[in-house]
Amino acid sequence: MNNGMEPMPKRSSLRGPLLAALLAVCSTSTTANTTRSAQPTPLPSERFPCAAFTNDATYIDFSIRMELEDKTVPLSIPIQFFEDFWDRRSGYETQAQLFRVEIGSFEPVSRKETSVRTRKGVRNWFRFLIKDHIPLEDIAHMHMKLSGPFEFGQQLTGEYKRLPAKYGLKELDFPDKQPEYRRPENVFVDENSETGIAAVIKCFAPGSFKFPGCQLYFRAAALDVSVNFRRTELPNWQKFQADITQFLTCATSSGA
Numbered sequence: 469m470n471n472g473m474e475p476m477p478k479r480s481s482l483r484g485p486l487l488a489a490l491l492a493v494c495s496t497s498t499t500a501n502t503t504r505s506a507q508p509t510p511l512p513s514e515r516f517p518c519a520a521f522t523n524d525a526t527y528i529d530f531s532i533r534m535e536l537e538d539k540t541v542p543l544s545i546p547i548q549f550f551e552d553f554w555d556r557r558s559g560y561e562t563q564a565q566l567f568r569v570e571i572g573s574f575e576p577v578s579r580k581e582t583s584v585r586t587r588k589g590v591r592n593w594f595r596f597l598i599k600d601h602i603p604l605e606d607i608a609h610m611h612m613k614l615s616g617p618f619e620f621g622q623q624l625t626g627e628y629k630r631l632p633a634k635y636g637l638k639e640l641d642f643p644d645k646q647p648e649y650r651r652p653e654n655v656f657v658d659e660n661s662e663t664g665i666a667a668v669i670k671c672f673a674p675g676s677f678k679f680p681g682c683q684l685y686f687r688a689a690a691l692d693v694s695v696n697f698r699r700t701e702l703p704n705w706q707k708f709q710a711d712i713t714q715f716l717t718c719a720t721s722s723g724a
Contacts, residue, residue: 506700507700508700508701508702508703508704509571509572509592509701509704510572511571511572511704511707512572515572515573515574515707515711516574517574517711517712517714517715517718518714518715518717518718519574520546520548520549520575521546521718521719522546525546525547526546526547527544527545527546527547527558528544528545528546528547528549528550528555528556528557528558529542529543529544529558529559530542530543530545530555530558530559530560530561530562530565531543531560531561531562532561532562532563532564532565532598532599532600532691533561533562533563533600534600534690534691534692535563535600536600536601536602537600539690540561541689541690541691541720542720543716543719543720544719545719548576549567549569549576551576551578551579563599563600564597564598564599565597565598565599566595566596566597567595567596567597567598568582568593568594568595569593569594569596570592570593571592571593571594571701571704571708572592574711574715577593591679591698594695594696594697594701594708595695595696595697596693596694596695596696596708596712597693597694597695598691598692598693598716599691599692599694600692601685601692601694604657604664604665604666604667604668604685604686604687605664605665607668607685608628608640608655608657608665608668609624611653611655611668611670612624612628612640612642612655614651615647615650615651615653615655616642616647616649616650616651617647617648617649620647620648624642627643628640628641628642628643629641629642629643630657633654633656634702634703635702635703635705635706636658636706637656637657637658637669637705638656638657638658638659639654639655639656640655640656640657652672652673652675652676653670653671653672653673653676654670654671654673655668655669655670656668656669656670656671657669666686666687667684667685667686667705667709668684668685668686669682669683669684669685669702669705670682670683671683671699671702672699674699679698679699679700680698680699681696681697681698681699682696682697682698682699682701682702682705683695683696684697684705684708684709686709686713688709688712688713688716688717689713689716689717689719689720690720691716691720693712693716695708695709695712
């Protein structure tokens with residue numbers, strides 16, 4: 469029955485164009501965000517991780533308790549690097565302390581600011597945690613064990629092949645047979661014949677997640693450090709390590 473009204477268009481006639489337009493918008497947005505984050509953040513040749521350590525700064529004096537080494541490391545760090553109110557006081561002792569800083573400037577980045585930047589498709593910061601870790605050799609072995617089935621990992625002894633990799637690293641590989649299943653990740657080490665393993669990096673493989681991440685482990689200023697960043701920042705790992713080392717050296721020197 470017409471009732472003098474124009475017939476409504478069928479849903480199927482609208483669904484195709486609308487869906488195509490929606491997919492085009494989503495595709496453009498995703499491509500733009502991916503493009504912006506596909507390259508490592510450019511870093512200036514001169515960086516000043518200790519710029520906040522000035523004579524007129526307000527400092528938080530605290531200590532990291534290193535249980536495995538049975539010692540305490542005192543630190544003194546400018547208050548702006550602490551976000552939670554329970555950390556913005558002097559005199560406390562803790563087993564771990566987390567910081568978020570901007571890549572390059574090393575200025576603190578708050579949780580709220582990370583959300584704002586993430587919504588804009590900008591990921592120009594990293595997190596680092598200072599605490600007490602097991603030895604670096606054991607960390608590398610742990611990640612290799614976890615990358616395969618449990619039964620396979622139980623048979624590993626810690627002797628691994630060293631394969632050449634980019635950015636001054638060597639990738640660890642299993643010495644004999646490969647497991648039937650392996651997690652999509654890579655374990656890298658920075659080592660030399662004199663000091664052994666100086667850093668361990670575990671990264672999820674490209675394509676395993678939308679934004680695969682890495683975790684870097686090393687030691688600086690008598691502290692153990694772990695750093696989280698996106699895999700696209702892997703070319704910058706040595707600069708991250710150098711900046712954090714300088715920052716913690718300033719923190720422990722002023723806190724001594």
